[in-house]
Amino acid sequence: MENKLKQMVILASDAIKKCKTINELMDVKALYLGKKSEFNTIMQDLKGLSDEEKPRIGKMVNEAKQAISALIEERKNHIDREKIDALLKEQTIDITLPGKKIAIGHKHILTKTIEEIEDIFVGLGYTIKEGPEIESDKYNFEMLNLPKDHPAREMQDSFYITEETLLRTHTSPVQVRSLLANTNQEPLKIICPGVVYRKDDDDQTHSHQFMQIEALVVDEKATLADLKGTLLLVAKKLFGENREIRLRPSYFPFTEPSVEVDVSCFKCNGIGCSMCKQTGWIEILGAGMVNNNVLKAAGYDTDKYQGFALGMGIERIAMLKYGIEDIRHLYTNDLRFNSQF
Ligand SMILES: [Zn+2]
Known part of the structure; x- marks a missing residue:
């Protein structure tokens, strides 16, 4: 055993x-x-x-x-x-292998441009206001001195959703909303950045969707001289300290008087080149004193209050600043383009 x-x-x-x-x-x-x-x-x-x-x-x-x-x-x-x-x-890791480089992303050139412009205005004491992209005809047109059948409506070919609703054609309805919300009629100093829509055929310089920044100042003594000072400062901040501006008379229904603003060409310093079409000047934005009809529609006493407004296309500013020749590059999201900036 x-x-x-x-x-x-x-x-x-x-x-x-x-x-x-x-x-x-x-x-x-x-x-x-x-x-x-x-x-x-x-x-x-x-x-x-x-x-x-x-x-x-x-x-x-x-x-x-x-x-x-x-x-x-x-x-x-x-x-x-x-x-x-x-x-x-x-599973041994070979620590002698060279590492893979991870590309770090960055903000889109349009975002950078918006933020740069916002910073300039915030530095001047402006507040940023936003509003809906689907807007009523009343806020987009009527309260901006553009009653129905006003011929100037044709300046802004629009995408209507219903007879009374449309994709906003500019960020001005945000100004209207801000004026109406300011029931105490205190001085107002705002910028309205955002996407807007126009029934344009897309080409090198047009897009059915683009971005604007508008600025609005309303108080008891805002003048055309204040507007000009603001415009000069913004132009210098955006395009260089040596820039000058010039105002040309223009027409917008919501401002009176209205001006187109040119900046002295930052490529040739005013001598004349292909960028400024040999004029030495480049158009950058539209502006003017707020039309009394707009202030009255928002309930303001126009004997006491006045204001100025300006509006610029962000794409145009970005294209000028960075030498971009086709607006469509800003929307096609080709990384070869985006990563250059
Ligand atoms: Zn030039």
Whole structure:
């Protein structure tokens, strides 16, 4: 019996050493320690032994089983370790490989231009106001001195949604909303940046969707001279300290008088080049004193209050500043274009 047990431990030990996987090991465990193992047969046989023999053989059986259990446990740890080692080897990081360069994104040129213009005006004490892009005819036209059938409406070909609703053609309705909201009629100093829409055919210089920034000042003594001072400062900030401006008479329904504003050409310094069409001047925006009809429509006492307004196309400013020749580049999101700025 003693020899038989020793033999079993040797056989089990050999079988355990050959196991390469946990599954194989579990099969061996079942074979030697399971319910149908030879140890169980031996335990059955114990019944036939004398009372002195029983505890001695029983102890030997237990010791043999413990020895096999220990071997199985040891093998299991070994297999686990090998598995981890193999994984580590497979997943080793080669720290000598050169790294991949991750390109860092940046703001779109239009966003940068808007923020630059906003910064100039915020520095002058203006507040930024925004409003809806789907606007009523009343705010977009009527309250801006553009009643229905006014011929000047044709200056702004519009996308109507219903007879009374349209995609705003300018950010001026934000001015109207701000005037109406200012029920105490305190001095107002705001800029309104945003997307606007016109029924234009897209080409090099036109887009059915573009962006504007308008500025509006209303108080008891805002004058054309204040407007001119503001325009000169903005032109210098945007296009360089040596810039000059000139005002030409123009017409907008919501301002009276109205002006077109030119900046002295920053490419040729006024001598004349292809950019300024040999004139030395480049048109950058429209402006004027707020038409009394606009102030009256918003409930302002025009004997007491007056104001000035200006509006510029952000794309035009960006195109001039950065030498972009086609407005469509600003909207097609070609990374080869976008990453240049
Ligand atoms: Zn020029």
